[in-house]
Amino acid sequence: MYCLGLISGTSVDSIDAALVKITGKELDLNIELLSGINHDYPDKLRATILEVAGGKPLSMEAYAQLDEAIALCFVEAVDKIKQNHPNIELIGSHGQTVYHRPPNQENIGYTLQLGRGEIIANLTGITTVNNFRVADIAAGGQGAPLVSKIDAYLLSDPEKYRCVQNIGGIGNVTYLPAKKEDNWQKKVMGWDTGPGNMLIDLAVQKFSNGEKNYDKNGEWAAQGNPYLELIEKWLKHDFFQQPPPKSTGRELFGADYLEQCWQDAQKYNLPETDFLATITDLTAASIAHNYQQFIKHPIDEILLCGGGSLNLYLKKRIQAHFPGSTAVRTTDEVGMNSDFKEAIAFAILAYWRYVSKLPGNLPQVTGAKQERLLGDIHYPL
Ligand SMILES: Nc1ncnc2c1ncn2[C@@H]1O[C@H](COP(=O)(O)OP(=O)(O)OP(=O)(O)O)[C@@H](O)[C@H]1O
Numbered sequence: 001m002y003c004l005g006l007i008s009g010t011s012v013d014s015i016d017a018a019l020v021k022i023t024g025k026e027l028d029l030n031i032e033l034l035s036g037i038n039h040d041y042p043d044k045l046r047a048t049i050l051e052v053a054g055g056k057p058l059s060m061e062a063y064a065q066l067d068e069a070i071a072l073c074f075v076e077a078v079d080k081i082k083q084n085h086p087n088i089e090l091i092g093s094h095g096q097t098v099y100h101r102p103p104n105q106e107n108i109g110y111t112l113q114l115g116r117g118e119i120i121a122n123l124t125g126i127t128t129v130n131n132f133r134v135a136d137i138a139a140g141g142q143g144a145p146l147v148s149k150i151d152a153y154l155l156s157d158p159e160k161y162r163c164v165q166n167i168g169g170i171g172n173v174t175y176l177p178a179k180k181e182d183n184w185q186k187k188v189m190g191w192d193t194g195p196g197n198m199l200i201d202l203a204v205q206k207f208s209n210g211e212k213n214y215d216k217n218g219e220w221a222a223q224g225n226p227y228l229e230l231i232e233k234w235l236k237h238d239f240f241q242q243p244p245p246k247s248t249g250r251e252l253f254g255a256d257y258l259e260q261c262w263q264d265a266q267k268y269n270l271p272e273t274d275f276l277a278t279i280t281d282l283t284a285a286s287i288a289h290n291y292q293q294f295i296k297h298p299i300d301e302i303l304l305c306g307g308g309s310l311n312l313y314l315k316k317r318i319q320a321h322f323p324g325s326t327a328v329r330t331t332d333e334v335g336m337n338s339d340f341k342e343a344i345a346f347a348i349l350a351y352w353r354y355v356s357k358l359p360g361n362l363p364q365v366t367g368a369k370q371e372r373l374l375g376d377i378h379y380p381l
Pocket residue numbers: 008009010011012013166167168169170171196197200201213214215216217218305306307308310311312342
């Protein structure tokens with residue numbers, strides 16, 4: 001089946017669209033990536049999404065318009081792929097997260113992804129599955145991360161103990177025990193590790209007065225030195241101590257948090273380059289801190305994916321936090337495209353929902369009380 005996965009992540013940098021050919025059955029799938037594109041939001045829409053995700057209140061009318069505008073942009077991404085691949089049979093659309101509050105002690109949680117599925121289905125003429133996270137949240141789960149089940153079935157190794165580390169706006173890990181272990185599936189773990197590129201992007205935007213959106217290849221941070229005392233202080237943040245299941249977003253590690261970090265740095269007169277190196281190392285150190293606390297088995301390799309895997313300074317810092325025999329590589333090196341892994345995941349989640357009628361969540365990862373079918377199905381006119 002030809003399935004198209006769509007997602008715009010927490011960085012709000014662009015819509016990722018990945019067309020895959022899925023063969024095989026149920027959990028035992030083969031995936032061939034046929035096409036992958038990034039489709040940019042218009043500047044004004046991107047700015048609105050960032051404002052809203054940053055907490056700006058909206059009227060109901062503006063909310064409805066935003067939901068539709070995002071869907072129309074997702075349709076443009078589909079149309080681009082359709083030019084060379086007219087035979088798409090199913091779409092899995094994650095949409096755009098604008099709010100995420102995982103369940104608290106009273107079990108109250110919300111997650112909101114915009115980009116209406118009805119519009120995507122009607123305008124593309126292709127059956128569309130969307131709104132994947134709410135069923136997990138309703139079952140008491142975090143609603144994230146959802147890629148862990150896909151990582152488990154596509155990236156587990158017979159012998160090696162792996163961590164698949166996504167570095168998007170937020171970072172998340174899937175721990176994959178070696179398949180030689182009895183009941184290896186039950187030992188898979190996954191959770192959000194904290195900030196990925198989000199704080200780095202915000203700092204670069206601040207220091208460049210909005211001229212730059214991100215630190216290309218980590219070149220700016222590489223000119224500075226991380227200030228370890230600050231990292232130790234920042235690692236005391238409750239989120240880094242909290243055991244899984246856990247997930248987070250811009251609500252915790254957005255502009256307000258960056259501002260707090262910048263205030264801390266000014267007490268030490270840190271220049272901008274050192275601050276960038278320090279905030280970049282916070283991502284690396286928080287990944288290491290999470291693994292040290294919650295993974296009890298030695299890790300043979302860390303497979304990076306997401307835009308942060310292109311930040312060479314960040315990659316170097318991650319390797320520095322694992323000085324032993326843990327190799328730091330990218331998922332590309334084991335045959336999984338690191339840019340489009342999340343979009344591919346939503347194509348597979350749609351396939352599991354619509355074709356195989358299989359649950360998409362791993363309760364041991366999200367904390368949900370049960371496995372659930374994830375996503376709402378929208379049929380075209
Ligand atoms: N060449 C590069 N050098 C450094 N950083 C890069 C490079 N290319 C992309 N990035 C970073 O990756 C980010 C985008 O990553 P990605 O698309 O994986 O995030 P996302 O999907 O929005 O996030 P999430 O996984 O949290 O939903 C950019 O905002 C930028 O910070």
